[in-house]
Amino acid sequence: MRNLPGYAELTTGFDWSIAERELGYKPGDPINIGWMCSDRLCTLGLSKKPALIWEDYQGNQKRYTYDDLRTLSDAIAGFLMEIGVRPEERVCLFMDRIPELYIGFLGILKTGAVAQPLFSAFGDESLSVRLRDAETSAIITQKKHLHKVRKIREQLPFLRHTIIVDAGDAPLQEGEVSLRMDELPKLNNFAVYPTSAESPSVLHYTSGTTGQPKGAQHVHYSIISQYLTSKWVLDLQPDTVYWCNADPGWVTGTSYGIIGPWANGVTQVVLDSGFNAGRWYEFMETHRVTVWYSAPTAIRLLMKEGADAVQRHDLSSLRHLASVGEPLNPEAVIWSQEVFGRPFHDTFWQTETGCIVITNLPGMPIKPGSMGKPFPGIIATVLNTRTFEPIQEPGIAGLIGLRPGWPSQARGYWKNEAGYQAKFKNGWYLCGDRASIDSDGYYWFMGRDDDVINTGGHLVGPFEIESALLEHPAVAESAAVAKPDRVNMEVVKAFVTLKRGFEPTDDLELEIMNRIRKRLSPLAMPQEIEFVDSLPKTRSGKIVRRILRCKEFNEPVGDLSTIMEE
Amino acid sequence: MDELMKVIHDYVVKEYLEEGDDRVITEMTPLITGGIVDSFSMVSLKRFLERKYSIRIPDEDATPDEFDSVQRIAALVRRFQQSQQVGA
DSSP: OOOOOOHHHHHTTOOTHHHHHHHTOOTTSOOOHHHHTTHHHHHTTOTTSEEEEEEETTOOEEEEEHHHHHHHHHHHHHHHHHTTOOTTOEEEEEOOSOHHHHHHHHHHHHTTOEEEEOOTTOOHHHHHHHHHHHTOOEEEEOHHHHHHHHHHGGGOTTOOEEEETTOTTOOOOTTEEEOOGGGSOOOTTOOOOOOOTTSEEEEEEEOOSSSSOEEEEEEGGGHHHHHHHHHHHSOOOTTOEEEEOOOTTSHHHHIIIIIHHHHTTOEEEEEESOOOHHHHHHHHHHHTOOEEEEOHHHHHHHHHHOHHHHHTSOOTTOOEEEEOSSOOOHHHHHHHHHHHSSOEEEEEOOTTTOSOOEEOOTTSOOOTTOOBEEOTTOOEEEEOTTTOOBOOSTTOOEEEEEOSOOTTOOOEETTOHHHHHTTEETTEEEEEEEEEEOTTSOEEEEEESSSOEEETTEEEOHHHHHHHHHTSTTEEEEEEEEEEETTTEEEEEEEEEEOTTOOOOHHHHHHHHHHHHHHTOTTTSOSEEEEOSOOOBOTTSOBOHHHHHHHHHTOOOOOOHHHHTO | OOHHHHHHHHHHHHHTSOTTOOOOOOTTSOSTTTTSSOTTTHHHHHHHHHHHHTOOOOGGGOOTTTTSSHHHHHHHHHHHHHHHHHHO
16 A cells, blocks of 8 residues: 555645646646556556556457557547547547557547547437537447447538448448558658647536536646546556546546556456456456555445455455445445455545545545545535535535546537536535535435435436436326435436327336436436326426425425425 | 247337447447446336336346346346236
C-alpha cells in the first residue's frame, strides 16, 4: 500500500498543482489527454511496458504496450483526419469492450475532436437521442451494432461517417468506411492537435429527472484530477495490474478505465465478457490483478455465488479494492474483508464531477456503509433543502453540495445552459443526492433527491422510459419509478394505463418490456409493469412519481399539499 | 436439440441476438458470458419461461450461471416443472 500521509495532512494546504507537476504540465501549455496517456509514458521510458492486456470470454488475448498505444492512436487520429473529422466535432464510440474502443478514444482526442462514448447495449432510440443532441459527425462501431446506426441514419443529418472496425468483406453503404486498427499505416512524427486546458475532450450523456439525457461536457484539464484521484484513491503504483469492470460507455470506464490508469502508466487488463463469477476470478488469478475497481451490483452477484467460488482461485495478488456507482452496503464491505482479506473502499462521484469526490482513501479507517470523506481539494458539504446553506449539525440529512472549481468539473451540458445552471444554488454544485455527515466527517448516503433511478450503478431517467412506453399502441399514460432490488439496488418499474380496447395481460407486459429493452437498453427495461386505472397527478395534470416510488419502498409519502396544488 | 431447448434457442435468437451478430447459437453457446443476454435482460427471459411453462423460478435460482446456455436454461426449466408438479 502506498504510504499516503494521514487525511488531515493530505488535505491541509492541498493544491492541484501537485498533479500538474507530476504530469509535467505548466498552466498555459497545450495539454492533450490522448498524448498524456500514451506518448508521455514513452518519453518516460515505458514504451515497452504492457499498457493493455485484453481478453474475451473465450480466452483470446491481445496485448498492447505503451508504444502500441502511441502508434495505434496516432494511426486512428490520422485516419479520422484524412476522412475529414475536424477539431471539436463529436466522434461517437459505440463498441463492446474491444481494444479499438480504448485506443480509439485516445485517437479521437489526439485530433482535437470530442470523444462521445456510448454504451453498446443502447437500442436505436437511445442512440438516436444522444447522437442527434450532440450533432455527432462520426461514429466508430462494430458490425454487430451497425444495424442500429443504419436504422436511425436518416434522423442524423450531421453524421457524415460510420466507421466499422470489423467490417471484413461485408458490403458497406454510402457514408460507411472500414477501419482495421491493426492494419493502419504507422505515422512518423504525428502532430497531436494542440488542445488547451479548456478545450472540449469528452461528452458523456447522463440521465436526469426531466427531459432527455444531457451531455456533460468535459475538458482536457480534467486529467489533472483523474490522474491524482487514480493514484491516491485507487493506489495505482508502477507495478500495479489494474482491472476496472466499468464499460467505457459510462464515465467510470473513461475516467478510471482509460485516462486515470494510463496517465499513471500502469498495466490495465480488460475482460470483454458478461458476468460470470468463476470467469472473473480466473481472469484475476491469471493476470495477477493487484487493484480492482468494481461496483456494488457486481459485488452482490459475487456474494450470491459464495466464498467457495473465491477459494477455488489464488487471488493473493489483490492489494486494493474499490467500488463505485451506488452506495456500497456494509455487508459487502465485511464480506470482502472475509473472502479477499481486504475491504472494498466505497467511492462517490458522478458523470458531472468527472472524478471521485467523496471517498474512502487507502489506509483511512472504513466505516462500512459510509461514502468516506471529501478527496483533498474537494470542498463538500450537505445543504439545507430550502435555504441551500450548509448544515452544521452532524447527522442531519441534506443535499450534497460541492464548491465549484475542481479540475474535472463538467463545464456545462451540451446546448443546455439553463439545465446546467439549475445545478448550482447559493454557490454550490448540487449532485442530486442526499447525505448526512457524522461527527467524524464521514458522509452517509440517504438517497437521490429526484426521480432518477439508479439501477446497477447507472442512472436512468424516467422521461426517456415513459416516452418510449407511450410509443406502444396500447399505452395511454405511463410513469417509471425505482423499485428496490437486492442485487441492483433499484430497478425500473413502470405503471401504465391502457387505451380502450387493450387488456392488461401477462403477454402484453412481456411485449412492452422487450420493446423498451430493444429501443432503449436492458437497464431501462421495466422489470415489472403494473397496469393501473389511473396515475397520481397534480391539479395541473403532472404525474407525481414520488407517490408511486414511496409505495415501492414502503416509505411515507410526506407532505404533498404544495405539490398536488401545482 | 430437444423441443424444450429449441423453443428456448429460438426465443433467445429472436429476442436477444443482435441483428449484426453472426454467431451461430448452439445449446452450449455461453449466453451471459458471451454478452448475448445480460443480467438485466435475464428478467424478461425468465418471465417468458415462467409464462410459457407455467412455472415459477425463484430469484435466487435465476443466476447468470443457470442462464448461461440454452442447455442450462432447459435444465432449470425441467427442474421446476418437475418440482412444481410434485408439489401440486
